[in-house]
Amino acid sequence: MKLQPYRGGGFDLMQETISCAGITETPLVIVLAQRIGAGTGVPTWTGSSDIHTAVKSGHGEFPKAVLCVSDIQSGYILIQQAFNIAETYQIPVIVLTEKQIAESIFTVETLPRALQIQRGTYNGENRYEITNTGISPRWIPSFDKKPYLNNSDEHNQASQSTENMDEIREMSDKRMQKQSTLLNNLPEPVLYGNPQAQTVLVGCGSTKNPILDAISEGMNIAYLHYEYLFPTRTQTLLNLVSSGKRIILVENNQTGELGKILTEASGYQFKEKILKYNGKPLFLEDILNIQI
Amino acid sequence: MAIDLNEYNSNLKPTWCPGCGNFLIHMSLKKALSELDITPSQTYIAFDIGCNGNGADKINTYAFKGLHGRAIPLAAGLHLANRKFTVIADLGDGACFHEGLDHLIHAIRSNYDITILIHNNQNFALTTGQATLTTDEEKPMYGLPDSKPERTLEPSEIILSPNPSFYARGYSGDMQQLTELIKAGIQNKGCSVIEIMQLCPTYNEECTPQWFMQRIHKVEDSANTLEEARKIGTITNENINTGIIYRNTELETYYELQENRKDSQSELVDEVNQYDIQKLFDQFK
Numbered sequence: 138m139k140l141q142p143y144r145g146g147g148f149d150l151m152q153e154t155i156s157c158a159g160i161t162e163t164p165l166v167i168v169l170a171q172r173i174g175a176g177t178g179v180p181t182w183t184g185s186s187d188i189h190t191a192v193k194s195g196h197g198e199f200p201k202a203v204l205c206v207s208d209i210q211s212g213y214i215l216i217q218q219a220f221n222i223a224e225t226y227q228i229p230v231i232v233l234t235e236k237q238i239a240e241s242i243f244t245v246e247t248l249p250r251a252l253q254i255q256r257g258t259y260n261g262e263n264r265y266e267i268t269n270t271g272i273s274p275r276w277i278p279s280f281d282k283k284p285y286l287n288n289s290d291e292h293n294q295a296s297q298s299t300e301n302m303d304e305i306r307e308m309s310d311k312r313m314q315k316q317s318t319l320l321n322n323l324p325e326p327v328l329y330g331n332p333q334a335q336t337v338l339v340g341c342g343s344t345k346n347p348i349l350d351a352i353s354e355g356m357n358i359a360y361l362h363y364e365y366l367f368p369t370r371t372q373t374l375l376n377l378v379s380s381g382k383r384i385i386l387v388e389n390n391q392t393g394e395l396g397k398i399l400t401e402a403s404g405y406q407f408k409e410k411i412l413k414y415n416g417k418p419l420f421l422e423d424i425l426n427i428q429i
Numbered sequence: 430m431a432i433d434l435n436e437y438n439s440n441l442k443p444t445w446c447p448g449c450g451n452f453l454i455h456m457s458l459k460k461a462l463s464e465l466d467i468t469p470s471q472t473y474i475a476f477d478i479g480c481n482g483n484g485a486d487k488i489n490t491y492a493f494k495g496l497h498g499r500a501i502p503l504a505a506g507l508h509l510a511n512r513k514f515t516v517i518a519d520l521g522d523g524a525c526f527h528e529g530l531d532h533l534i535h536a537i538r539s540n541y542d543i544t545i546l547i548h549n550n551q552n553f554a555l556t557t558g559q560a561t562l563t564t565d566e567e568k569p570m571y572g573l574p575d576s577k578p579e580r581t582l583e584p585s586e587i588i589l590s591p592n593p594s595f596y597a598r599g600y601s602g603d604m605q606q607l608t609e610l611i612k613a614g615i616q617n618k619g620c621s622v623i624e625i626m627q628l629c630p631t632y633n634e635e636c637t638p639q640w641f642m643q644r645i646h647k648v649e650d651s652a653n654t655l656e657e658a659r660k661i662g663t664i665t666n667e668n669i670n671t672g673i674i675y676r677n678t679e680l681e682t683y684y685e686l687q688e689n690r691k692d693s694q695s696e697l698v699d700e701v702n703q704y705d706i707q708k709l710f711d712q713f714k
């Protein structure tokens with residue numbers, strides 16, 4: 138288990154690790170601090186254009202989780218959740234933050250008590266045992282325990298490399314089952330503001346801050362905020378859509394990356410988008426200027 | 430009392446070609462562990478990807494078979510998490526001197542207390558015999574029928590330039606010597622690099638056991654200076670020296686240089702705990 142902070146360039150360089158952690162079922166937490174742009178981009182201005190790359194990172198198919206920080210409280214909670222999820226499900230977890238969040242000054246009265254650490258370890262016979270949840274026994278190596286191989290070759294339950302067709306399919310299914318188990322245990326996104334309002338903004342990350350400011354200035358909107366981005370819960374979003382609300386995607390990037398992830402998971406196509414990608418964060422005026 | 434060698438075996442049979450040097454390298458490693466009384470549960474091997482790495486599920490110890498070129502960083506991490514384990518990085522010449530060359534340099538200069546076994550069969554064997562930097566310059570290889578355009582480099586030059594605490598060269602055909610070298614490498618405090626001249630009858634068919642026997646000379650005493658070590662380490666058409674080539678016992682290990690870990694009795698892996706950070710918050714009040 139490891140915590141590794143990156144910016145986009147470093148993240149690209151190290152993506153092999155995510156894939157390797159995926160198949161070996163090694164808990165891994167990565168903090169990806171986003172700034173704007175491809176390549177070297179605009180050092181050092183803000184943006185949120187690595188959401189898609191985080192969700193789609195690593196070759197091959199394997200479960201992972203992506204969480205998205207928006208301020209000091211969410212950073213404090215989500216980094217703890219990230220470790221608990223990584224260890225419980227034995228998957229890579231990417232925590233997205235942004236230059237705007239990392240370099241902002243927030244004031245808080247207090248922070249909640251620390252979460253209970255969940256290491257999810259238990260002894261077993263086979264390291265990659267097939268279970269209903271997809272979660273296999275994993276024990277911290279120690280002298281008095283049975284040794285095992287963490288294998289990035291496709292493997293059977295005993296971690297032996299395999300080219301057997303049935304074993305390949307069964308182990309792939311076992312791993313992916315963890316994503317379904319995790320999704321069942323993740324919360325729906327939070328709806329802020331006036332739930333009766335006709336206009337609902339949808340976003341993640343630092344966009345929450347100016348939107349909540351606009352709401353406290355009296356703007357009559359609701360705001361659906363994603364912290365647990367992937368695997369993706371969509372019931373609240375789909376309820377809002379089917380009740381005829383006007384839905385506006387608000388993002389600090391060019392192509393609506395959160396929107397693409399939500400569309401893939403829900404089938405809903407966003408009709409209205411406010412996208413800002415000039416290196417500056419979304420400001421209060423950007424939100425107040427929305428015609429509602 | 431040496432541990433029964435069968436304890437280090439899984440129930441799988443190796444898949445290497447007949448005559449492959451990997452058989453005896455693995456046997457030497459197991460013998461070394463056994464003679465040092467290091468049990469399978471006290472050993473952590475980081476395997477690379479290649480013919481060498483195909484032995485990962487044939488040995489019964491804690492192990493991590495990761496990615497091509499990445500055995501050394503895995504070994505470094507395993508060691509830093511828990512110094513009590515005997516940590517071995519097991520990789521090929523392709524992995525070590527191409528994809529993962531930076532890791533070799535940094536492991537030596539950081540002087541992690543690990544042992545690096547380089548299976549030098551002078552080619553990328555698993556991918557059917559492409560040229561590595563150790564392949565002979567004139568030798569036609571897969572995809573390079575007119576031989577490689579690049580120069581050949583000496584592993585000893587690369588290994589010696591960051592000043593290792595231990596550098597030895599063994600030969601897969603001499604299990605007795607190789608076992609002793611691996612034992613000495615494991616016992617050395619610091620980063621021990623063991624380059625193993627490995628028979629690969631499939632893609633390096635010229636270098637037969639006879640070819641090696643004509644060239645190999647065992648050195649008795651290791652060099653005390655890098656200059657001397659370079660002389661002993663250099664491979665010529667007529668001569669390949671094996672044995673412990675260089676030792677530097679003056680070097681402190683990475684862990685010894687960590688000021689904040691100086692008095693710690695526990696291992697990092699045991700320190701995952703619920704810490705009260707309220708005092709830290711109070712500073713901001």
Ligand SMILES: Cc1ncc(C[n+]2csc(CCOP(=O)(O)OP(=O)(O)O)c2C)c(N)n1
Nearest residue numbers: 478479480481497521522523524553554555
């Ligand atoms: C990142 C990456 N690049 C390339 C490969 C393909 N590959 C697998 S084994 C191998 C060669 C291994 O050569 P070497 O390290 O010398 O080991 P040997 O097979 O000779 O024992 C290569 C290039 C890979 N698996 N991963």
Ligand code: SF4
Nearest residue numbers: 445446449480554629
């Ligand atoms: S190709 Fe060479 S290194 Fe690979 S198993 Fe065969 S003999 Fe051994």
Ligand SMILES: [Mg+2]
Nearest residue numbers: 521522523552
């Ligand atoms: Mg090789």
